Structure formats: structure tokens, C-alpha cells
Amino acid sequence: MNSRMNSTILKTEEAFDLYAAERILSQMRSKPDAVIGLSTGRTTGAMHRLVAGAWQACPFDLSALTFFGLDEVVGVSPEYSGACVAMLRREIFGPLGLDESRFLMLPTASDDYPAACLAFRKELARRGGIDLLVLGLGENGHLGFNQPGSSFGSRARVAEMDPALEARIRRETGTPPDVFLGGVTLGLADIMEARSLLLVAKGPAKAEIVHAMLKGPVTEAVPASILQRHPHCDFLFDTQAAALL
Numbered sequence: 119m120n121s122r123m124n125s126t127i128l129k130t131e132e133a134f135d136l137y138a139a140e141r142i143l144s145q146m147r148s149k150p151d152a153v154i155g156l157s158t159g160r161t162t163g164a165m166h167r168l169v170a171g172a173w174q175a176c177p178f179d180l181s182a183l184t185f186f187g188l189d190e191v192v193g194v195s196p197e198y199s200g201a202c203v204a205m206l207r208r209e210i211f212g213p214l215g216l217d218e219s220r221f222l223m224l225p226t227a228s229d230d231y232p233a234a235c236l237a238f239r240k241e242l243a244r245r246g247g248i249d250l251l252v253l254g255l256g257e258n259g260h261l262g263f264n265q266p267g268s269s270f271g272s273r274a275r276v277a278e279m280d281p282a283l284e285a286r287i288r289r290e291t292g293t294p295p296d297v298f299l300g301g302v303t304l305g306l307a308d309i310m311e312a313r314s315l316l317l318v319a320k321g322p323a324k325a326e327i328v329h330a331m332l333k334g335p336v337t338e339a340v341p342a343s344i345l346q347r348h349p350h351c352d353f354l355f356d357t358q359a360a361a362l363l
């Protein structure tokens with residue numbers, strides 16, 4: 119483990135969510151034109167709502183800020199409740215009253231994904247590059263939709279999603295098996311270009327992969343192990359996720 123890596127282990131879910139929310143808020147306050155990436159899922163919803171609540175209690179100017187989503191589900195409607203854009207609108211963009219120009223998302227549908235991915239990366243760069251990217255962690259070590267085996271040199275692209283998530287989305291949306299469902303995601307090389315990263319993981323189901331990510335070899339078989347090489351990556355765990363460290 120790289121000596122510059124910093125792990126914080128908190129005892130309660132409340133403390134975990136507050137710590138992460140404070141990290142996002144402090145980035146928002148310290149750089150009015152910051153570019154901040156968010157991940158969706160069970161781990162991050164509460165921290166997004168805390169950010170919005172804290173801002174509503176004590177509002178400040180958000181007109182130069184950019185939020186973006188790390189990844190998106192492809193093949194669903196953007197209104198589908200499990201689409202990343204729908205989740206982030208509900209959890210944080212809506213409550214912050216953000217103007218549409220202040221958040222960037224990869225598309226749920228496109229007739230040219232490579233062009234859409236390139237445009238997304240160019241727009242992030244045009245706005246100054248990523249200041250902070252909050253990352254969830256898949257139980258198999260995935261980051262975004264970068265599943266095990268993804269190249270460390272990968273860039274934004276459409277990728278397969280893991281079979282359990284795909285099955286759930288098919289069920290919830292009634293999408294037939296012959297219609298492609300996948301994920302569009304920033305690649306691992308894009309993620310590594312962020313100036314700072316915050317990896318968040320909680321719960322007992324993440325304990326083994328947290329151990330592999332930090333203590334195991336840096337390998338494409340565990341995409342999140344690449345974070346050992348990032349100069350400014352902080353890790354936030356609850357005691358259950360950190361149980362094997």
C-alpha cells in the first residue's frame with residue numbers, strides 16, 4: 119500500500135455518511151468552479167441527501183460548479199428510477215436546485231456512444247478537469263462499470279454490466295433479453311486523472327474486496343487495486359467493510 123494513501127474507518131453509518139458529505143461540501147466551498155464526480159448506489163444515496171440538506175440550511179453560490187456522474191445505465195429511459203441520472207436528480211441535483219448546465223451525465227441512449235464518450239471527456243477537461251471523484255466499490259472490485267479484466271488504460275466507453283445488476287434492471291424495466299442493456303462509464307485511465315479521489319465502501323459484503331483492493335497486488339483482475347497508484351486517493355470505510363484490514 120502506497121504510504122500517501124489515507125484510510126478512515128468510522129463506526130456508524132451516520133458518521134460515514136457525514137464524513138463523506140463534508141468532503142464533498144468542503145470541495146464545493148473551497149473552489150466555486152470545482153468539477154465533482156459522483157457515484158450512484160446504496161453506499162452514496164444518504165451522503166448526497168446530506169450534502170443537499172446542509173446546503174439548503176446554509177446556501178452558497180453554485181452557479182460555477184459542475185457535478186457529473188461516473189457512469190450510466192445504457193438501454194433504459196432516463197426517467198427509469200434506477201438510471202443514474204434519475205437517482206442523482208432525486209438525491210442531490212434536484213434538492214440543490216442545480217441548473218441543467220451544472221451537471222453532466224453520460225447518455226442512457228445514443229446512436230454514437232464513442233462520440234458521446236469523447237464529448238463527455240472533452241467537456242470535463244474544458245471545465246478544468248476533475249477535482250474530486252467519489253467512487254463506490256463493486257463486490258467484485260469494479261469501479262463504475264469497469265468490471266474485472268478492464269484495462270488500466272481504458273477510457274470512457276460502453277461496457278457489460280454485472281449479471282446480477284443486469285437481471286434486476288431487466289426485471290424492473292421489463293426489458294426483453296434481446297435488447298442490449300449495459301453501462302457507459304469513465305474508464306480506469308480517466309478515473310486516475312482526477313486530482314483527488316474518495317473511495318467509499320460500507321457493509322460486511324465489501325470486506326473481502328476492500329482487503330484485495332488495498333493489500334493485494336495491483337492487477338486488472340481487481341480494477342479498484344489501481345487506486346493504490348493514485349497520489350491523492352482517500353478511502354472511507356465503516357468497521358464492517360474494513361474488518362479484514
Ligand code: GLP
Nearest residue numbers: 157158159160161254255256262
Ligand atoms: C454499481 C455502479 C457503481 C457503484 C457500485 C457500488 O454497479 N455502477 O458506480 O459504485 O455499483 O454500488 P453499491 O454502493 O450499491 O454497492
